[in-house]
Amino acid sequence: MALLEKQMQVDQENFTTRNGQSLVALLQEVQEQYNYLPEEVLRELACARGLSLMEMYSVATFYKSFSLQPRGRHKIVTCTGTACHVRGSEKVTEEVSRMLGVKPGGTSEDGEYSLESVNCLGACALAPLVVVDGEYHGNMTAARVAALFREQLKKMKGQSAESFDKVIEEKAIAGCSCARLLAGEKN
Amino acid sequence: MINFMLNGLDVAVEKGTTLLEAARFYGIEIPTLCHNEGLSPYGACRLCLVEIGEPGKSRLVTSCTYPAQEGLQVRTHSERVVKTRKVIIELYLATCPSSKTIQDLASRYHVTRVRFRRKHDDCILCGLCIRYCNEQMQGKAIGFVNRGVERRITTPFNRKFEECRLCGGCIYICPACQARCQGPQEGSGVCNACLNLSPPCLDHFGDAMCYMDPCVACEQGRKG
Numbered sequence: 001m002a003l004l005e006k007q008m009q010v011d012q013e014n015f016t017t018r019n020g021q022s023l024v025a026l027l028q029e030v031q032e033q034y035n036y037l038p039e040e041v042l043r044e045l046a047c048a049r050g051l052s053l054m055e056m057y058s059v060a061t062f063y064k065s066f067s068l069q070p071r072g073r074h075k076i077v078t079c080t081g082t083a084c085h086v087r088g089s090e091k092v093t094e095e096v097s098r099m100l101g102v103k104p105g106g107t108s109e110d111g112e113y114s115l116e117s118v119n120c121l122g123a124c125a126l127a128p129l130v131v132v133d134g135e136y137h138g139n140m141t142a143a144r145v146a147a148l149f150r151e152q153l154k155k156m157k158g159q160s161a162e163s164f165d166k167v168i169e170e171k172a173i174a175g176c177s178c179a180r181l182l183a184g185e186k187n
Numbered sequence: 188m189i190n191f192m193l194n195g196l197d198v199a200v201e202k203g204t205t206l207l208e209a210a211r212f213y214g215i216e217i218p219t220l221c222h223n224e225g226l227s228p229y230g231a232c233r234l235c236l237v238e239i240g241e242p243g244k245s246r247l248v249t250s251c252t253y254p255a256q257e258g259l260q261v262r263t264h265s266e267r268v269v270k271t272r273k274v275i276i277e278l279y280l281a282t283c284p285s286s287k288t289i290q291d292l293a294s295r296y297h298v299t300r301v302r303f304r305r306k307h308d309d310c311i312l313c314g315l316c317i318r319y320c321n322e323q324m325q326g327k328a329i330g331f332v333n334r335g336v337e338r339r340i341t342t343p344f345n346r347k348f349e350e351c352r353l354c355g356g357c358i359y360i361c362p363a364c365q366a367r368c369q370g371p372q373e374g375s376g377v378c379n380a381c382l383n384l385s386p387p388c389l390d391h392f393g394d395a396m397c398y399m400d401p402c403v404a405c406e407q408g409r410k411g
Contacts, residue, residue, distance in 0.1 A: 039344060052327035053350070057343035061332040068344075 023051065023059050027066055036067045064118065072107045072114035076100070077131040081120030088141065089128035093117055095142040096130070099149065191259040206250035206261055207235050215263050217250060218272070218292055220279070220362045221313035226322055228252045231313045233275050234292075238262040247271060273298050280376055281305050287366035290378040301376035309364040312338060316357030326350055329357060 026049075030041055037060050046053040060066045078084075078093040093115075097103055100113050107114040121129050126138025130145055137148055188199045193213060200209045205228060210217050220232035230249040237250040239261050247268065250261075262268065276296055279289045281303035289311075292298075312331070317340060320326040328351035332341055342348040358365060368378050 042343075052330075053343045053348070054327045054330040058330045058332055062334050 023056065024063070027056070027060055031066060035073070036070050039068070070107065070111065072102075072112050074113050074133050075116065075131075076113060076133075077116045077118055077121070078104070079119075079121045079123075079127070079129040079131075080117045081124065081127075083124035084120075084128040087127045091142045092128050092130060092140045092145050095145050096149075099146065189255045189257050191255055191257065191261060193261050194263055200255050202255075204255050206237055206239075206248075206253045206255055209255050210237070210250060210261075210263050217263055218296070219251060220288070220292075220311065221315055222251045223315060223319075223360065226315065226318040229314050229318065232279075232311065234272060236268055236271055236275075238265045238268050269296075272296060277301055278303060279311060282308050282311055283363045284376040284378075285368055286363045287368040288362040290368040293377055299375075299377060305376045310340060310361075311363045312340070313362065314340075315360045315362065316340065319356050319360045324352065324354055324356060326352060326354075328352075 026045065027037060030037055030045070034041060042056050042060070043053060045051070046056055060068060076096060078089060078096060080089050080093065093104060096115055100108055100115060102108045102113060102115045104115050104117040121131065121136070123129055123136060123138065126136065128138075128140045130137045130140045130148065132148070140148070189202055189204070190197060190199045191209075192198070193210060194215065196213070198209065198213055200212065204212075207217055207219070207222065207228075217237070218234045220234055221229050222232075222235060228251045230252040233249060235250045236247045237253075238245045239248055239253070239259055240246055241260060245260075245262075245265075245267070250263070273296055276289070276293050276298045277300070279286075280293050280298060280301045282305075283289050284301070284305055284307060286309075314331070317330055320329050328348045329340055329342055331338055333339065342351065
């Protein structure tokens with residue numbers, strides 16, 4: 001794992017202390033690189049940095065932004081905080097979940113999309129909020145979120161858009177109303 | 188030396204002594220679950236609560252983590268402390284009704300009912316086992332994972348961990364999962380079976396009070 005070795009070199013230069021704060025930064029970098037926290041990497045890092053694997057595991061499970069399971073390439077976050085909930089985020093989450101065939105907290109089978117629901121993103125004035133790959137989209141409704149996805153996916157890599165089309169077609173075959181709507185728009 | 192008031196008495200202790208240590212030194216009993224002399228204080232179980240400060244402006248602090256201060260007024264068994272402590276014991280009873288340690292505490296502090304939904308857990312998240320593993324065994328084989336209501340104690344990735352030496356210290360030190368109480372009642376969650384046994388010594392000594400703690404004859408702890 002040359003990648004890992006290189007990362008550890010960088011890490012050792014950047015984080016010389018072993019307090020909790022530097023551990024969070026370390027885990028964030030690992031997550032950025034691998035998209036999740038792989039067990040082998042955690043073990044290697046624990047060994048190399050003189051940390052306990054238990055400490056790392058405690059911190060990794062404490063924060064919701066860390067994942068120990070592989071995540072999709074595109075991260076979709078729906079807010080279910082009070083303001084968003086009041087303004088119908090439940091329906092929006094349901095719609096996204098149905099469109100992608102992914103339950104909140106899960107990742108699609110092809111590893112492209114993961115859907116997450118968080119309790120508050122701190123932008124309650126824009127409720128209900130959906131974040132696609134770090135871009136915030138406010139005032140979402142179940143209908144608007146479908147249109148948003150088409151827009152977003154055009155911006156994303158071609159492969160992903162194709163993959164999304166495939167998902168939509170599959171859903172259309174399965175009889176999902178929104179997918180049929182989208183497929184109809186496309187044709 | 189630091190001079191302060193402990194239940195109205197002028198006492199003096201060395202600098203850095205916690206209120207719990209001071210109280211125990213002067214023979215005042217304060218119950219604890221998460222405290223152990225060989226481990227760092229943690230303040231998790233909240234049973235060692237004492238009231239500090241002037242009446243009217245007083246507040247409750249955990250005595251195991253609070254260092255003695257010059258001129259402090261400490262009350263270890265005021266009405267407020269006793270009441271709060273009873274509620275905490277009640278909560279523990281609801282969490283772990285089958286722990287003998289907790290049932291004994293309930294008996295000793297006259298907790299006779301549980302108003303909370305019973306969970307029948309084996310853990311009160313006191314962190315004793317984790318501190319034992321870290322500080323005495325230098326193991327760091329167990330720790331807290333998750334947070335909030337999902338918080339629990341386990342090994343990394345929920346699997347057998349190579350750093351665990353299988354010393355068994357975590358189980359030995361646990362106040363909740365080791366000694367089991369067989370008699371928590373289904374309805375109340377309170378056992379009190381040990382208290383309901385009539386002490387054998389009283390047959391011989393009439394109304395004489397037992398000053399032994401624990402009483403050798405009846406094996407009961409001091410009451411109240």
